[in-house]
Amino acid sequence: MLEVRGLTIRTGAETLVEDLSLSLAEGSLTCLIGPSGCGKSSVVKWLAGVLAPELQAKGDALIDGSTAIFPHRDIAYQPQQDTLFPWLTAAENACLGLEIGGMERRAARDRVDALFPTFGLEGHEESFPDQLSGGMRQRAAFLRTIVQDARVLLLDEPFSALDAVTRLCMQDWLVARLAERPRAVLMVTHDLYEATQMADRVLVMAGGPGRIIADIPISTPSAERSETALAEIRSSLKLMLLKEIP
Amino acid sequence: MLEVRGLTIRTGAETLVEDLSLSLAEGSLTCLIGPSGCGKSSVVKWLAGVLAPELQAKGDALIDGSTAIFPHRDIAYQPQQDTLFPWLTAAENACLGLEIGGMERRAARDRVDALFPTFGLEGHEESFPDQLSGGMRQRAAFLRTIVQDARVLLLDEPFSALDAVTRLCMQDWLVARLAERPRAVLMVTHDLYEATQMADRVLVMAGGPGRIIADIPISTPSAERSETALAEIRSSLKLMLLKEIP
Amino acid sequence: MTSVRYLFPSLVLLAAFLAIWEGYVALTDVSSLVLPAPSDVLNGLWVERYVIARHTLATLGVALVGFSLSVIFAFVVSILLHFSGWLRRGMMPLLVASQTVPIVALAPLMVLWFGFGLLPKVLLVILVTFFPMVVSLTSGYASLPRAFRDQLVSMGATRWVIFRRAALPSARAQFFSGLRISATYAIVATIFAEYAGARRGLGIYILAAKNNFRADLVLSAVFVSACLTLVLLTVIKGIKRMTRRRYRRENNA
Amino acid sequence: MTSVRYLFPSLVLLAAFLAIWEGYVALTDVSSLVLPAPSDVLNGLWVERYVIARHTLATLGVALVGFSLSVIFAFVVSILLHFSGWLRRGMMPLLVASQTVPIVALAPLMVLWFGFGLLPKVLLVILVTFFPMVVSLTSGYASLPRAFRDQLVSMGATRWVIFRRAALPSARAQFFSGLRISATYAIVATIFAEYAGARRGLGIYILAAKNNFRADLVLSAVFVSACLTLVLLTVIKGIKRMTRRRYRRENNA
Amino acid sequence: DWTLNTNHIGLVVAQQKEFYAQEGLEVEILPYSDTASTALLAAGAVDFAYMTALGFMSAKAGQAPITALWVTMQNEAGRLVYNSGNDTISRPADLEGKTYAGFGSAWEDALISTMIENDGGIADYDTVTLGTGAYEALASGAVDFTLEVATWEGVNSALIGREQSHFVYADYGVPEAQGGYIGTQTAMLESDPDTVVAFMQATRRGYEWAAANPLEAAEILIKAGDFPNEQLVRGSMRLIADGGYLTDGNTPVGLIDEVRLTTMAQFLFNSGVLRGADGQPLAWPGDVSGWFDQSWMTDR
Numbered sequence A, B: 001m002l003e004v005r006g007l008t009i010r011t012g013a014e015t016l017v018e019d020l021s022l023s024l025a026e027g028s029l030t031c032l033i034g035p036s037g038c039g040k041s042s043v044v045k046w047l048a049g050v051l052a053p054e055l056q057a058k059g060d061a062l063i064d065g066s067t068a069i070f071p072h073r074d075i076a077y078q079p080q081q082d083t084l085f086p087w088l089t090a091a092e093n094a095c096l097g098l099e100i101g102g103m104e105r106r107a108a109r110d111r112v113d114a115l116f117p118t119f120g121l122e123g124h125e126e127s128f129p130d131q132l133s134g135g136m137r138q139r140a141a142f143l144r145t146i147v148q149d150a151r152v153l154l155l156d157e158p159f160s161a162l163d164a165v166t167r168l169c170m171q172d173w174l175v176a177r178l179a180e181r182p183r184a185v186l187m188v189t190h191d192l193y194e195a196t197q198m199a200d201r202v203l204v205m206a207g208g209p210g211r212i213i214a215d216i217p218i219s220t221p222s223a224e225r226s227e228t229a230l231a232e233i234r235s236s237l238k239l240m241l242l243k244e245i246p
Numbered sequence C, D: 001m002t003s004v005r006y007l008f009p010s011l012v013l014l015a016a017f018l019a020i021w022e023g024y025v026a027l028t029d030v031s032s033l034v035l036p037a038p039s040d041v042l043n044g045l046w047v048e049r050y051v052i053a054r055h056t057l058a059t060l061g062v063a064l065v066g067f068s069l070s071v072i073f074a075f076v077v078s079i080l081l082h083f084s085g086w087l088r089r090g091m092m093p094l095l096v097a098s099q100t101v102p103i104v105a106l107a108p109l110m111v112l113w114f115g116f117g118l119l120p121k122v123l124l125v126i127l128v129t130f131f132p133m134v135v136s137l138t139s140g141y142a143s144l145p146r147a148f149r150d151q152l153v154s155m156g157a158t159r160w161v162i163f164r165r166a167a168l169p170s171a172r173a174q175f176f177s178g179l180r181i182s183a184t185y186a187i188v189a190t191i192f193a194e195y196a197g198a199r200r201g202l203g204i205y206i207l208a209a210k211n212n213f214r215a216d217l218v219l220s221a222v223f224v225s226a227c228l229t230l231v232l233l234t235v236i237k238g239i240k241r242m243t244r245r246r247y248r249r250e251n252n253a
Numbered sequence E: 001d002w003t004l005n006t007n008h009i010g011l012v013v014a015q016q017k018e019f020y021a022q023e024g025l026e027v028e029i030l031p032y033s034d035t036a037s038t039a040l041l042a043a044g045a046v047d048f049a050y051m052t053a054l055g056f057m058s059a060k061a062g063q064a065p066i067t068a069l070w071v072t073m074q075n076e077a078g079r080l081v082y083n084s085g086n087d088t089i090s091r092p093a094d095l096e097g098k099t100y101a102g103f104g105s106a107w108e109d110a111l112i113s114t115m116i117e118n119d120g121g122i123a124d125y126d127t128v129t130l131g132t133g134a135y136e137a138l139a140s141g142a143v144d145f146t147l148e149v150a151t152w153e154g155v156n157s158a159l160i161g162r163e164q165s166h167f168v169y170a171d172y173g174v175p176e177a178q179g180g181y182i183g184t185q186t187a188m189l190e191s192d193p194d195t196v197v198a199f200m201q202a203t204r205r206g207y208e209w210a211a212a213n214p215l216e217a218a219e220i221l222i223k224a225g226d227f228p229n230e231q232l233v234r235g236s237m238r239l240i241a242d243g244g245y246l247t248d249g250n251t252p253v254g255l256i257d258e259v260r261l262t263t264m265a266q267f268l269f270n271s272g273v274l275r276g277a278d279g280q281p282l283a284w285p286g287d288v289s290g291w292f293d294q295s296w297m298t299d300r
Ligand SMILES: Nc1ncnc2c1ncn2[C@@H]1O[C@H](COP(=O)(O)OP(=O)(O)OP(=O)(O)O)[C@@H](O)[C@H]1O
Pocket: A011, A016, A034, A035, A036, A037, A038, A039, A040, A041, A042, A043, A052, A054, A055, A080, A190, B163
């Protein structure tokens, strides 16, 4: 449903991303994986309409076949950094996207409150972000993104602030949350274990300039994904990524 | 050669680590793995003699059978955070431990300079830390720790600042560096993939209060460690860690 | 209780300082025209308490009016600067340069320009106190992390919404630190302005005490003005604490 | 070139301000006793250039001596406070409170106590400028990350080695920002001190110009003193840049 | 011109005894501040001002739009003072090379130089600008001499027992001036002459009453102001009465003597301390009769 064609991003002097094309299908989770600095975030920021003004981008994007202008109502974006506002409670943070989208404060609050239990945050509606643990903050951020009910979700390294153990248990949780409703999800990561555990499809990106070097579908059903079942795919991804580093 | 017996660490009110014992053998790499906040760093800090003054620790430590007082000459410690001093060049940073240990400035510099090529930092002796990439900074930090020639190395999450791809390729590199000379190494991490890839022995820690719940030797030789060869061990470690999170 | 313990070392040092001073005056028998003892200062404060209180009220009034206007003015200017990059680039160097002007020397001229009433004094207080607040507000707005901005933009927020919902709240801490710096100068600036011309106020009182050769009363008034500033700072600290949303919530819930 | 472009909006605003001022004076025909036009001020500056230069040198001398001593003093005090927690807890609240004292009012008394030589002026400059530096130095030392400290302790470093090799260099940026704040006050404080008693200096010049009803010369001197402060700030910026180790290295290599 | 003192006695008496109220005026006496009263008057910030003689003349020389209506002191109350214990000073010529504690006005130099030169010395002395600190500095010996007003600082020094001697300006070639002018803006004479007359009549009554009842006047002054040192006020009033400062018995209180004003102004101009915007000494305007206007005395 979302299609990008021939995206090129450049600073004045340098080409960061060159002639990149990708498409996201409804109800699929696509992981974009690659070494640091290869341009993953730049691609996602362009889709979210927040590319830094000093970068020039060229390329087409189609949503359901018609040209899209960003920022777009159908796209929800969760940046790489934690953006829960420290001066708002968890519930107020979660309402933010809805209120800015024009929803009335009470209606937004009702909709958000209904989701708190599902996100394991019941009773923390009035907590401020710094009163939550890392995992809970992350869940609150997902809540804010998902409640906007956009048809496309852009998640830029959603787990990068978490320690490895918390991350392990959030992975399956997020997959379950996303499956509740058909959406097209693009998730950026540089952790091959995370990508193989979660994605339906892994796009491997290489830097200098950024381009997609492999497109690997993963057909193992979620429930059956284990260390042994995925060992093969991981092994090949690992080789591919290690080749990317000098 | 290093032995810890019955280590208990408490704040005024709470017990952080309870009756923990461990021993490190010469020429071995032991990984201490566990969820965030379970007390891994506290144990290592105690061994380095830098436990926060508001924490009370009780327990014995023996080096080669005789009681040790920390900080100890035979122990080199690399904290969880990046501690390269931004106002010193890479070479000056690397000399720091030697100079404070009493070595003359020129001699320290000669010894450090000789190691720069091995650490892939040739030509960067006069660079300041912020002129180095993440991977190079990490190598410079290792250089500073290793050049002190201590018999025990304490590494607290040495890769946590690196992205997953760089981390992958640093893991094997570090194992090679450490193998150049027999030492007892204790490395803290919360990434089970990292631990299984590098360690001779994995100690699994659980929190509340911190204690060791499993001691798993890994006998696969370094060269043969692949996704498939380690899938079994990882699978069991993953289960163990997931159980630790509510 | 804890604050008493916390301040204990300070009180010890303060007591020692006063004791040495008192002792020095007692021993060397220096003229109280030149160096009055702390006890003389306190005595002067007591004897003249009504007069000093009247002047203090006048000073406090001017300082509060000036300071409040200054805060409002700082907000308005900071918002203008925030939304106009050209204005920001143009004004900032001028504001910085304006801080290097010795306002002492301007005070008498301001009385000439604006007369004897409230205006020149309030203007002087504004001139002195408004810069730290504008600087802290603009740098507070700029401290909004890029990612927060991006998050709102991707949700479709306008510039004004971004300002109100993100830039303004994120400037809170810096605003209060600017406010604290400004408050430190508010009383002093008022006294200055009174020096240059006023009907009453601590500045006038100090001037009169000086011209009547009463060093002890000068110090009494100095002491009172230092206390005023400390009170102002404490009030601001209180306001800062009480306007924290979390605090309000916890105390209402 | 780039700095010209950078300052362009400021210059436009400044020119507009001066033009309005000049125009206002020309149109309303206000007495130059009250509001001299910018051109009068410049003319005064030119006519009196030798006299003003002599007074400026005197002020500059006092300011530099006082400021240098203040820097040294601030370092000594900050080191003492750094190594003695008791002293730090005791002194900090007193230092903060001392900033609330209106030093203007004390200046004449200080002349009584210490004569009208260099001493009271230097003391006043120190009193005014030393606090921001002590605060920035102590908070700079405290900004040393715990992990840096731990790293050195684990290597067997003593407290003094930790201070010299880590705390001191890590306070560099904050020291310079404190220095900048202090420098802004150094000239103004000197002028103040001169007001209370001196042989020559810009303060005396301003006082005399005021007593002789020469508002134009008052403003000329004010202008000169603002320039002095700007020069001082620029010099400090230069020192900051040139003492950066990286800068030195790059320019010697 | 200065913190409330006995020079202002007539104003305070007129206010306290409601002479102003009887004229239908509401008068507010503003306290002394760092901004010269002359400048305030010239800028239109006040309607009337009490000015030092030399301050008034300096301002007039700078073309300030003000006019004098009254002068308080018929005799020069100012004098040059030094410590009696200082035996290197016995005459103004001895002041050569000494240190003077000054107040930062140009005319001080004219005055002192004239005295020294007329006594045969060279006017080469060191100036320290101290303001009120001058008297403490003199007492402590940090400076050698300064200027004082006999009826205020002089009384204060006597009260606290300082041994000081003085030279009188007029003895050494400085014209004898009247001291303490009350003036208004020239424009006000045109626009609101009635107020001027009413104000000045009431003021005259105040001064006349004070001249007649100096001790009661002192008590009125003490009650009106916050005087930390009441003895100073009483002593000063006594001196003013005894010294015939307000009136020598013949001349009416407050009469401006054109001859003395002209001589003093001429002295100031000739000394070259008054300079214009071009940095050159101002030229003698030839006539200063327009500087004052006492027609109010006879207007009613
Ligand atoms: N505003 C900018 N101006 C100039 N260069 C930029 C800008 N933003 C990013 N870059 C450069 O573009 C490249 C790609 O950046 P990007 O953030 O997209 O990488 P990434 O793949 O997301 O990396 P990471 O995994 O570290 O998040 C980097 O080399 C970066 O230095």
